[in-house]
Amino acid sequence: MPARPLDTTLVTDLVREATAAPSMHNAQPWRFRHRPGSDTVELRRDAERAMPHADPEGRALHIGCGAALLNLRVAAAGEGLRPGVRLLPDPADPGLLATVHLTGTAGAGPDPAGPADPAELAGLRPAIPLRHTSRFPFTGRRVPEELRAALAEAARAEGADLTFPGLWHLRSVLALVRDAEGRSGSDPGIRADIERWIRTGADVPVTTGDGVPEYAFGPRPYGGAAPVRDFAGRDAPPDRETALFETSPQLALLGTAEDRPADWLRAGQAMERVLLLATREGLASSLTSQALEWPDLRWIVRDPETSMGVVQMVIRLGYGPAGPRTPRRPVEEVLDLA
Numbered sequence: 001m002p003a004r005p006l007d008t009t010l011v012t013d014l015v016r017e018a019t020a021a022p023s024m025h026n027a028q029p030w031r032f033r034h035r036p037g038s039d040t041v042e043l044r045r046d047a048e049r050a051m052p053h054a055d056p057e058g059r060a061l062h063i064g065c066g067a068a069l070l071n072l073r074v075a076a077a078g079e080g081l082r083p084g085v086r087l088l089p090d091p092a093d094p095g096l097l098a099t100v101h102l103t104g105t106a107g108a109g110p111d112p113a114g115p116a117d118p119a120e121l122a123g124l125r126p127a128i129p130l131r132h133t134s135r136f137p138f139t140g141r142r143v144p145e146e147l148r149a150a151l152a153e154a155a156r157a158e159g160a161d162l163t164f165p166g167l168w169h170l171r172s173v174l175a176l177v178r179d180a181e182g183r184s185g186s187d188p189g190i191r192a193d194i195e196r197w198i199r200t201g202a203d204v205p206v207t208t209g210d211g212v213p214e215y216a217f218g219p220r221p222y223g224g225a226a227p228v229r230d231f232a233g234r235d236a237p238p239d240r241e242t243a244l245f246e247t248s249p250q251l252a253l254l255g256t257a258e259d260r261p262a263d264w265l266r267a268g269q270a271m272e273r274v275l276l277l278a279t280r281e282g283l284a285s286s287l288t289s290q291a292l293e294w295p296d297l298r299w300i301v302r303d304p305e306t307s308m309g310v311v312q313m314v315i316r317l318g319y320g321p322a323g324p325r326t327p328r329r330p331v332e333e334v335l336d337l338a
Contacts (some may be wrong), residue, residue: 018072023064025197053189066268077118078125135218138318160270180290219243267312
């Protein structure tokens with residue numbers, strides 16, 4: 001398919017698809033910049049959307065921006081382009097997370113991203129608008145082994161590892177998630193970070209373009225335990241629906257060999273590639289990052305029987321409701337054309 005002309009209309013369309021990516025509490029901590037007439041799109045962090053208590057090092061911020069970067073690459077590949085990516089290209093400008101060259105040359109620069117054949121990425125494009133976080137119970141149907149293998153291969157294509165913990169380690173991870181949920185609920189700083197992004201009220205869909213709206217909270221877990229974050233917390237309405245969540249959820253651990261900002265960006269791209277493939281194959285998903293927000297818990301989330309260096313995200317997969325679409329900021333608010 002011949003590529004569309006790289007004008008501001010195409011760049012705007014690509015960035016709009018990029019911003020459909022998930023981010024911690026749907027804070028959408030990204031900005032994009034394109035100079036008309038150039039062949040480059042810059043991805044920058046939006047420090048005003050950082051979470052100083054829940055994410056003091058900016059790891060989750062980088063992961064969310066990495067997910068948006070993957071969406072940008074997928075959308076570009078779908079337009080017949082072969083994007084070349086450089087991560088953290090300017091040490092003097094830490095706010096610049098990546099540059100994407102849309103000249104048709106893949107893998108340009110010392111830190112390339114993307115397969116030699118962009119058709120693999122382009123095939124994920126239809127899943128971008130369909131991927132939503134589902135905080136609803138999943139069925140007991142197991143994800144087939146061949147699909148698990150394909151998801152692991154998708155992570156490897158982005159420089160990350162994806163493993164499915166065995167029963168004993170799954171129980172350990174769930175216990176750590178519950179521990180972290182309790183800690184977060186009693187930590188004033190983390191509660192402030194969460195409450196900043198909670199959106200409630202009948203007019204939520206009209207008045208906000210970010211955060212987690214009340215309609216996306218999902219049901220209250222029957223028995224008090226679930227493998228998803230409960231944004232309603234102590235202030236949940238008494239008539240909130242309850243539901244029984246799976247007792248043995250299908251969790252996947254996504255990790256990298258090291259734990260630097262570039263690794264966080266790679267993890268974000270790998271996470272989104274896994275989520276898009278899962279969506280395309282009929283799976284629902286949610287992200288379970290609570291235990292990774294506490295340094296002492298994060299280390300023991302890792303399975304010592306694997307070669308994974310550092311866990312960057314816990315992904316819940318299964319068959320069930322896809323979850324509702326959550327708000328996104330207008331592209332004009334996140335794209336600078338100058």
